[in-house]
Amino acid sequence: AAGVIQSPRHLIKEKRETATLKCYPIPRHDTVYWYQQGPGQDPQFLISFYEKMQSDKGSIPDRFSAQQFSDYHSELNMSSLELGDSALYFCASSPHRGPDTEAFFGQGTRLTVV
Amino acid sequence: DAKTTQPTSMDCAEGRAANLPCNHSTISGNEYVYWYRQIHSQGPQYIIHGLKNNETNEMASLIITEDRKSSTLILPHATLRDTAVYYCIVRPYSGAGSYQLTFGKGTKLSVIP
Numbered sequence: 001a002a003g004v005i006q007s008p009r010h011l012i013k014e015k016r017e018t019a020t021l022k023c024y025p026i027p028r029h030d031t032v033y034w035y036q037q038g039p040g041q042d043p044q045f046l047i048s049f050y051e052k053m054q055s056d057k058g059s060i061p062d063r064f065s066a067q068q069f070s071d072y073h074s075e076l077n078m079s080s081l082e083l084g085d086s087a088l089y090f091c092a093s094s095p096h097r098g099p100d101t102e103a104f105f106g107q108g109t110r111l112t113v114v
Numbered sequence: 115d116a117k118t119t120q121p122t123s124m125d126c127a128e129g130r131a132a133n134l135p136c137n138h139s140t141i142s143g144n145e146y147v148y149w150y151r152q153i154h155s156q157g158p159q160y161i162i163h164g165l166k167n168n169e170t171n172e173m174a175s176l177i178i179t180e181d182r183k184s185s186t187l188i189l190p191h192a193t194l195r196d197t198a199v200y201y202c203i204v205r206p207y208s209g210a211g212s213y214q215l216t217f218g219k220g221t222k223l224s225v226i227p
Contacts, residue, residue, distance in 0.1 A: 042199075102163065
């Protein structure tokens with residue numbers, strides 16, 4: 001079965017650079033979620049989209065922005081990168097049957113800022 | 115402000131049932147209880163969810179108390195591959211917050227051979 005695809009799987013950037021993470025949801029899933037997981041921490045919700053519109057917003061820094069495109073894939077843009085942005089970034093998708101449904105997570109993008 | 119409370123860690127003998135408790139005493143009537151697990155740096159994996167009735171699927175059973183203030187996830191026959199961090203999450207079924215899963219401090223389950 002198709003899963004959530006995230007690219008790249010690994011990314012190394014220098015401080016103050018920008019990074020773009022991509023997420024391709026499971027076919028026919030119209031809801032996308034982004035999470036950040038720092039070393040030894042629990043996943044923290046950043047932002048979600050339903051039908052290309054932002055639906056919920058969590059602890060996403062102002063330096064980050066995200067959007068969902070017409071084909072439902074999503075991109076997380078991160079600017080002015082800081083050392084503290086080094087983390088695993090997970091994307092998840094779900095079909096819109098309301099919250100009585102499950103979210104499927106990708107394998108994540110490991111971002112290292114040096 | 116955590117909405118769920120779980121033990122930090124638990125051990126379970128391989129082949130035995132693993133019972134993972136979760137306290138959600140402030141749960142609202144419109145909130146579901148979800149369980150996810152994360153196996154070492156992999157993406158979290160959905161296990162089960164419920165509103166007020168007990169639920170069972172191929173992975174686990176979810177027992178929710180009648181007052182909905184606590185629940186227990188049961189893995190009937192734990193294997194070494196079930197070693198993971200287990201997260202209990204409450205999530206509203208409509209309105210603000212219904213499009214997010216808020217992970218708190220989960221339970222590190224270690225299955226012992």
